[in-house]
Amino acid sequence: MDKKLDTFPVSARNKVRLMRQRGSYDKKLVYSILDSALLCNVGYVIDGQPYVTPTAFWREQNHLYWHGSSASRALIAQSKGIPVCLTVSHVDGLVIARSGFHSSVNYRSVMAFGQASLVEDEDHKRRAMDVYVDRFVPGRTSANRAATDKELQATKLLSMDIEEASAKVRVGMPVDDDEDYALPVWAGVVNFKTLVAGISPDPKNLPDVSVPPGIAVYAEG
Amino acid sequence: MDKKLDTFPVSARNKVRLMRQRGSYDKKLVYSILDSALLCNVGYVIDGQPYVTPTAFWREQNHLYWHGSSASRALIAQSKGIPVCLTVSHVDGLVIARSGFHSSVNYRSVMAFGQASLVEDEDHKRRAMDVYVDRFVPGRTSANRAATDKELQATKLLSMDIEEASAKVRVGMPVDDDEDYALPVWAGVVNFKTLVAGISPDPKNLPDVSVPPGIAVYAEG
Numbered sequence: 311m312d313k314k315l316d317t318f319p320v321s322a323r324n325k326v327r328l329m330r331q332r333g334s335y336d337k338k339l340v341y342s343i344l345d346s347a348l349l350c351n352v353g354y355v356i357d358g359q360p361y362v363t364p365t366a367f368w369r370e371q372n373h374l375y376w377h378g379s380s381a382s383r384a385l386i387a388q389s390k391g392i393p394v395c396l397t398v399s400h401v402d403g404l405v406i407a408r409s410g411f412h413s414s415v416n417y418r419s420v421m422a423f424g425q426a427s428l429v430e431d432e433d434h435k436r437r438a439m440d441v442y443v444d445r446f447v448p449g450r451t452s453a454n455r456a457a458t459d460k461e462l463q464a465t466k467l468l469s470m471d472i473e474e475a476s477a478k479v480r481v482g483m484p485v486d487d488d489e490d491y492a493l494p495v496w497a498g499v500v501n502f503k504t505l506v507a508g509i510s511p512d513p514k515n516l517p518d519v520s521v522p523p524g525i526a527v528y529a530e531g
Numbered sequence: 532m533d534k535k536l537d538t539f540p541v542s543a544r545n546k547v548r549l550m551r552q553r554g555s556y557d558k559k560l561v562y563s564i565l566d567s568a569l570l571c572n573v574g575y576v577i578d579g580q581p582y583v584t585p586t587a588f589w590r591e592q593n594h595l596y597w598h599g600s601s602a603s604r605a606l607i608a609q610s611k612g613i614p615v616c617l618t619v620s621h622v623d624g625l626v627i628a629r630s631g632f633h634s635s636v637n638y639r640s641v642m643a644f645g646q647a648s649l650v651e652d653e654d655h656k657r658r659a660m661d662v663y664v665d666r667f668v669p670g671r672t673s674a675n676r677a678a679t680d681k682e683l684q685a686t687k688l689l690s691m692d693i694e695e696a697s698a699k700v701r702v703g704m705p706v707d708d709d710e711d712y713a714l715p716v717w718a719g720v721v722n723f724k725t726l727v728a729g730i731s732p733d734p735k736n737l738p739d740v741s742v743p744p745g746i747a748v749y750a751e752g
């Protein structure tokens with residue numbers, strides 16, 4: 311395959327300059343880091359003031375989607391085609407080195423750049439929201455009552471084609487100065503993991519409803 | 532105590548407009564959400580382009596600190612007193628409602644606004660970095676070799692006095708439309724938790740180093 315199709319173009323905006331050996335423009339890597347996150351942080355500017363709004367999001371091919379209220383200040387601003395930076399990060403561990411200086415964090419992150427636009431086509435909007443709902447609980451859309459037209463009207467759905475993106479990943483042990491390996495001090499990595507810590511059924515569930523199979527994917531641990 | 536001292540001032544910038552019952556300007560709440568995070572997302576603007584950079588950070592009183600390379604594009608830009616938005620979020624659960632529309636996320640988040648400035652005083656810088664290192668592993672600074680002057684010169688430390696901030700928190704069960712509670716469909720919350728998933732000692736540790744007590748706080752689970 312054409313290498314160009316496998317990687318994002320690189321410009322002054324997304325070129326990883328620091329610790330560049332940790333950087334990548336590989337689409338597969340960028341997509342996998344995006345897909346393993348529920349939450350992103352969307353950066354945008356209103357009257358010169360930057361805002362970073364935490365938002366649930368999802369991806370289809372090279373498009374990122376996020377949604378909210380039709381009255382949202384964030385979404386109204388973003389739907390006007392202003393530049394947006396959408397960032398996703400996973401904190402995988404705390405890297406405890408033999409010096410403060412080499413202490414670090416194991417992480418996987420993506421910064422994606424583009425301009426958002428409003429999904430106005432009703433069918434596209436409904437389909438995209440259904441895909442989103444089914445992403446968390448497969449089959450949920452058909453179990454739920456369908457979204458009403460009024461609900462869809464109250465909803466703004468934004469879509470952003472990723473123009474440029476970069477991934478940055480740190481893995482593994484501390485990288486200490488050669489002479490510091492002789493120090494009698496413990497070094498290593500404290501690994502973090504985000505787990506399902508239990509499922510709380512709504513006390514208002516009808517007595518005879520059963521936990522749907524789609525919830526089974528959230529088995530504890 | 533004077534109520535004004537307990538809450539951040541509210542302006543058009545940080546006034547929570549949507550789902551405002553979930554918003555708060557209470558300093559205690561804002562600080563507690565900040566303090567339970569290792570990672571923030573810093574938003575800033577260079578030539579009209581917003582960037583959101585994930586960064587480790589910490590708090591002392593009303594000041595937020597973050598650090599990196601003296602050559603960092605992000606830190607060089609931010610140290611010029613441009614407006615910054617620093618956002619922290621915790622994803623606590625997935626809220627599975629009886630309709631797609633009322634599906635949600637349980638979360639705690641903070642958006643903090645201000646202007647960053649460089650910590651240039653050597654003593655302040657060294658002390659702040661030591662506090663930071665000790666934050667993760669108490670007593671670590673005295674166990675490690677001290678930071679060298681060269682290392683401190685290679686480091687940019689930024690500090691931001693929080694001018695305005697807001698917290699937003701969602702907790703609890705789905706809030707469904709009255710008539711939807713009659714639907715025979717399971718609803719509830721899938722709770723998430725970030726845990727220590729194991730400690731990996733550096734294979735290059737000297738044979739006789741022992742795990743320091745400070746690491747004990749990271750007991751698994």
Ligand SMILES: Cc1cc2nc3c(=O)[nH]c(=O)nc-3n(C[C@H](O)[C@H](O)[C@H](O)COP(=O)(O)OP(=O)(O)OC[C@H]3O[C@@H](n4cnc5c(N)ncnc54)[C@H](O)[C@@H]3O)c2cc1C
Nearest residue numbers: 324325326327328417419421476478586587599603604605
């Ligand atoms: C969990 C976590 C904690 C971190 N903690 C710190 C910290 O405490 N101090 C610190 O200096 N850095 C930290 N980083 C790294 C930080 O995100 C930046 O990579 C680093 O600060 C350099 O920023 P810069 O703008 O100077 O880099 P540059 O290399 O000049 O940035 C240029 C471009 O490179 C790309 N890029 C840069 N960083 C990233 C990234 N993280 N992910 C994807 N693309 C990227 C972007 O396209 C960016 O526009 C952390 C990252 C993560 C995910």
Ligand SMILES: Cc1cc2nc3c(=O)[nH]c(=O)nc-3n(C[C@H](O)[C@H](O)[C@H](O)COP(=O)(O)OP(=O)(O)OC[C@H]3O[C@@H](n4cnc5c(N)ncnc54)[C@H](O)[C@@H]3O)c2cc1C
Nearest residue numbers: 365366378382383384545546547548549638640642697699
């Ligand atoms: C994990 C997570 C997932 C989320 N997913 C979604 C989603 O999918 N769709 C959605 O619409 N919203 C989501 N939110 C809420 C989102 O962050 C915004 O609150 C919401 O989108 C309204 O944004 P706005 O700019 O229109 O609000 P406004 O109320 O107009 O924002 C004005 C000011 O209120 C304050 N504020 C707004 N939101 C927050 C916040 N989250 N934390 C602290 N202060 C805040 C800020 O100071 C902001 O400048 C999520 C939040 C979190 C933490």
Ligand code: HEM
Nearest residue numbers: 378379439443446457461464465549550631632634635636
């Ligand atoms: C799994 C699917 C979904 C998740 C996880 C989700 C999550 C969220 C979250 C976290 C918010 C922010 C609430 C807040 O500000 O505290 C939100 C707002 C909103 N969502 Fe969703 N959502 C989902 C599906 C849908 C669907 C299918 C629709 C429309 C048909 C929809 C319409 C809206 C609207 C209109 C708001 C704004 C509410 C307001 O501020 O008044 N959502 N969603």
Ligand code: HEM
Nearest residue numbers: 328329410411413414415599600660664667678682685686
């Ligand atoms: C627990 C303490 C610390 C943690 C968790 C930490 C974390 C990090 C992280 C995650 C990075 C980014 C690396 C990357 O881009 O991949 C970084 C960079 C950096 N840190 Fe720290 N750090 C800590 C302490 C210190 C101290 C004490 C100093 C200085 C004395 C320091 C100086 C630096 C410098 C100079 C960089 C930039 C490296 C480069 O890009 O060349 N750090 N730190």
